[in-house]
Amino acid sequence: MxxxxxxxxxxxxxxxxxxxxxxxxxxxxxxTRDAKDIKSSTWSIGGETMDRDYTDYQSYKHYLGPLGAKRIRLQGGWAKTEKVKGQYDFAWLDAVIPDAAARGVAPWVELSYGNPIYEGGGEAKLAGHIPTSPEALAAWDNWVRAMVTRYKGQVPEWEIWNEPDLNKEHTGKEIGEFYLRTAKIVKQVQPDARLIALGMASVTRLDFMRDFLDFLKENDGLKYIDILTYHGYAPNPDTSYPQIEKMRELVWSYNRGAGRPDIIFMQGENGAPSTPSNVTIGALRQYDWSELTQAKWDLRRMLGDHGRGIATNLFTISDIHYAAGDHMVGVNTKGILKTNPDKTIERPKTAYKAAQHVFSLFDSEIQxxxxxxxxxxxxxxxxxxxxxxxxxxxxxxxxxxxxxxxxxxxxxxxxxxxxxxxxxxxxxxxxxxxxxxxxxxxxxxxxxxxxxxxxxxxxxxxxxxxxxxxxx
Incomplete structure (x- = not known):
């Protein structure tokens, strides 16, 4: 043509x-519009891994408001906050959560990971085990209570753990027990909080999700889920939806009342790299990418979700520098901001501007x-x-x-x-x-x-x- x-x-x-x-x-x-100028929308941007110092909020915060997303996903970092038993240092979160909220971007905070200062406390990394010993679980409860008490005025939503199905020792029932004990603490401190489960890495583990939901149903716990999230990465985002629809049907089958299901189904983390396979780490690393194909992929995921009534968290705002001792080591280039080696921001990528266009246009006024x-x-x-x-x-x-x-x-x-x-x-x-x-x-x-x-x-x-x- x-x-x-x-x-x-x-x-x-x-x-x-x-x-x-x-x-x-x-x-x-x-x-394009700043987040403060958008009344409401379903769009979220990822701000993950600050709990392990893999990104630098102070470097990218100036890009946050102009991006136009109304929410940001953060990870709470038990091990970073409690390095000495019973002593909490919230300074790092105090420099982030109020700032994001002031920019018109509401934080939703994931409560994770484990804390190895306690025997049986789990690991402070992706795919780590949840805490299991009585001492560690009591310490987890105390930290959750302190977190929610401190930030309940600025954090309307709390997510409990991330990708629990990545750890092969976890079962859906075990995660259900852990989720329910945590959710009850959050609600005791912040009754109007919205609770987010499950952060599933896979979109095919229906057995895991079913066991989780069955445990909650049997223990009067479904009322503690407001939103259920999944991740799941595919080289062609459009091929994901048949399986995603199966997951959504499963979630909605646990609806607590008549009419529209009241457990909201949400894509909680998805994005594409921007570099060739020999550069990036993380999901989709086996393919060669560019900043152009990243932008295309991100747009297709965002608007594919939106067209099906699924809220979206775009992963992620800044390239992520994973360090030794975690699930992987290297730079995950799914950020829509390109970083320097010291994690400061070099410049926005093509995907940043593309996301701005979508976030600015598709607000709550577009039905x-x-x-x-x-x-x-x-x-x-x-x-x-x-x-x-x-x-x-x-x-x-x-x-x-x-x-x-x-x-x-x-x-x-x-x-x-x-x-x-x-x-x-x-x-x-x-x-x-x-x-x-x-x-x-x-x-x-x-x-x-x-x-x-x-x-x-x-x-x-x-x-x-x-x-x-x-x-x-």
Missing amino acids: KQFLILLFLLSGGAMQAQMQPDWKQIGKLK LLPKEKPAVDQSTVAAFQYKNTTNGGTLVTLWSGEARPADSYEPKPTTVTVNNGKFTRPVLVDFITGTIYEIPKANWKKKGTAYEFTGIPVPDYPVLIADHSALQ
């Missing part, structure tokens, strides 16, 4: 950015319309429909999801039919660059209650057809 091209060009640091440039009039750029299914003439193209509740303008997200995102991809010219929409000035938006293009009159028409768009260039990352008014 001569009319539709993907132009690749080098940015500083060797990053690549895609510009989809149809021969259509450019009429502006998507506006998903799950019963409206835009029709497309390409079997590989995903499409989801939304409405701006302020002015009624229609928005439709589109991307081609047949493969893992590529550095070079020819957009698919696609016909899109939108029922029950509202368009007076339709535009096409590129979420990577933020460029807004006016869709020529020759490429759209109204047929009864439907709108038909033809020749829409759909790349392997999300773009948007929208009424221009819906972007305001």
Whole structure:
């Protein structure tokens, strides 16, 4: 398609950015908004591993508000806080939690990991065991109580542990017992707290999740779950959803009442690396990535989740420098901010700007319309429909999801039919660059209650057809 091209060009640091440039009039750029200027949304950004000093909040905090996410996931760090039995040093968290909240980004804090100063206290690392001895469990209870007491005015949500299924010795029942004892302490101190389970690493361990939920159900503990989170990484994010739907059906089968399930299902940690396989560590390290394919992958995960009514935590804001003694060693390049060797920030990556565009636009004023299914003439193209509740303008997200995102991809010219929409000035938006293009009159028409768009260039990352008014 001569009319539709993907132009690749080098940015500083060797990053690549895609510009989809149809021969259509450019009429502006998507506006980005600071978190303080967004009333509410479901978007969260990862701020993990400060409990082990693998990232530097003081270096990246200036990027946090402008990113536009309304929540940030933090890890509480029992072993970092209690290095001497019975003595707590909260200085490191005091420099983070109030600051994030002041920037309009609500912290949700994960209570983890173990503390080896206690015999049977578990390990202070990913995949470490939960505390098991009576002394360690009592110390855990005391630390949780102190944490929640200190930050209950700034932390509305508490997550209990991270990826417990990574440790092969853990069982769903054991984690259920540990979760319930912890949840009861949180609720005693902060009755209005929202509680988050389970941080599952795998999306296939339905047996583990079922055993966990069965224990809670048998012990009147389901009332202590407000949100259930999962992770699960796939090279093509679009292939994850059949299994994710099985997990969601399982979770919703434990619904405590009639109507919509009251245990919210949430993607709690997901993102892609930005470097070749010989550079990064962590999930998806077996593939070669670039800053462009990272941005594409992140966009597909975010809007694939959003189009299915699943809240999302994008992993993560800063590259993570894992140290010896943990589950892995090296730099996990899933950060949307590129770091220097000392963990300070070198610059934002392409994915940072892409995330800004999504976080700024899809706030609580943009309503998903799950019963409206835009029709497309390409079997590989995903499409989801939304409405701006302020002015009624229609928005439709589109991307081609047949493969893992590529550095070079020819957009698919696609016909899109939108029922029950509202368009007076339709535009096409590129979420990577933020460029807004006016869709020529020759490429759209109204047929009864439907709108038909033809020749829409759909790349392997999300773009948007929208009424221009819906972007305001």
